[in-house]
Amino acid sequence: SQKIEQNSEALNIQEGKTATLTCNYTNYSPAYLQWYRQDPGRGPVFLLLIRENEKEKRKERLKVTFDTTLKQSLFHITASQPADSATYLCALDALYSSASKIIFGSGTRLSIRP
Amino acid sequence: GAGVSQSPSNKVTEKGKDVELRCDPISGHTALYWYRQSLGQGLEFLIYFQGNSAPDKSGLPSDRFSAERTGGSVSTLTIQRTQQEDSAVYLCASRSGNTRSDTQYFGPGTRLTVL
Numbered sequence: 543s544q545k546i547e548q549n550s551e552a553l554n555i556q557e558g559k560t561a562t563l564t565c566n567y568t569n570y571s572p573a574y575l576q577w578y579r580q581d582p583g584r585g586p587v588f589l590l591l592i593r594e595n596e597k598e599k600r601k602e603r604l605k606v607t608f609d610t611t612l613k614q615s616l617f618h619i620t621a622s623q624p625a626d627s628a629t630y631l632c633a634l635d636a637l638y639s640s641a642s643k644i645i646f647g648s649g650t651r652l653s654i655r656p
Numbered sequence: 657g658a659g660v661s662q663s664p665s666n667k668v669t670e671k672g673k674d675v676e677l678r679c680d681p682i683s684g685h686t687a688l689y690w691y692r693q694s695l696g697q698g699l700e701f702l703i704y705f706q707g708n709s710a711p712d713k714s715g716l717p718s719d720r721f722s723a724e725r726t727g728g729s730v731s732t733l734t735i736q737r738t739q740q741e742d743s744a745v746y747l748c749a750s751r752s753g754n755t756r757s758d759t760q761y762f763g764p765g766t767r768l769t770v771l
Contacts, residue, residue, distance in 0.1 A: 587762070588760065633699075
């Protein structure tokens with residue numbers, strides 16, 4: 543069956559370190575993959591999109607990689623800050639899927655301690 | 657400009673009652689999605705509207721769920737004869753165009769509790 547998996551356990555990182563979150567998928571051939579941030583009581587907020595022909599994408603302290611051979615995306619936050627504490631969701635669109643469906647992972651909760 | 661808004665923010669209802677959840681998308685956005693998010697779970701796709709096209713209802717979990725979008729703007733998600741397993745946060749998102757990679761903008765959600 544088709545699955546998208548993220549670290550189910552919370553990730554606790556010391557401020558200033560790099561946080562790395564993982565998104566693995568099976569039985570998809572995604573055209574692109576997105577990362578969102580979700581704070582408690584709020585809807586997700588889009589952060590980055592990476593396409594299948596891109597290896598890496600950066601935005602300020604954020605970096606996303608996409609390995610279609612490993613079927614994995616890594617999301618990095620460098621020089622992490624307590625304000626980066628949130629749940630991070632990956633989402634992918636699969637080639638040949640229905641015109642609308644984007645599949646979300648269950649998210650990884652990230653805590654940055656001062 | 658204003659983002660996506662949803663109402664009510666919280667809804668508590670008794671099992672068996674009907675509920676209506678409302679979504680006001682960003683003005684001019686032609687695409688609108690409804691998702692459901694249960695505790696500790698990812699977003700579960702429910703239904704998608706794009707312009708005047710027939711909606712994609714493939715994610716609706718049962719025939720108790722329905723949604724409509726009037727005038728290409730406001731959308732209402734209706735759950736009839738609510739069950740306890742319907743308790744979740746219902747999120748609405750809108751998107752400006754018909755390209756799937758365009759950013760979805762989410763509302764704050766409606767937290768539904770069925771007693």
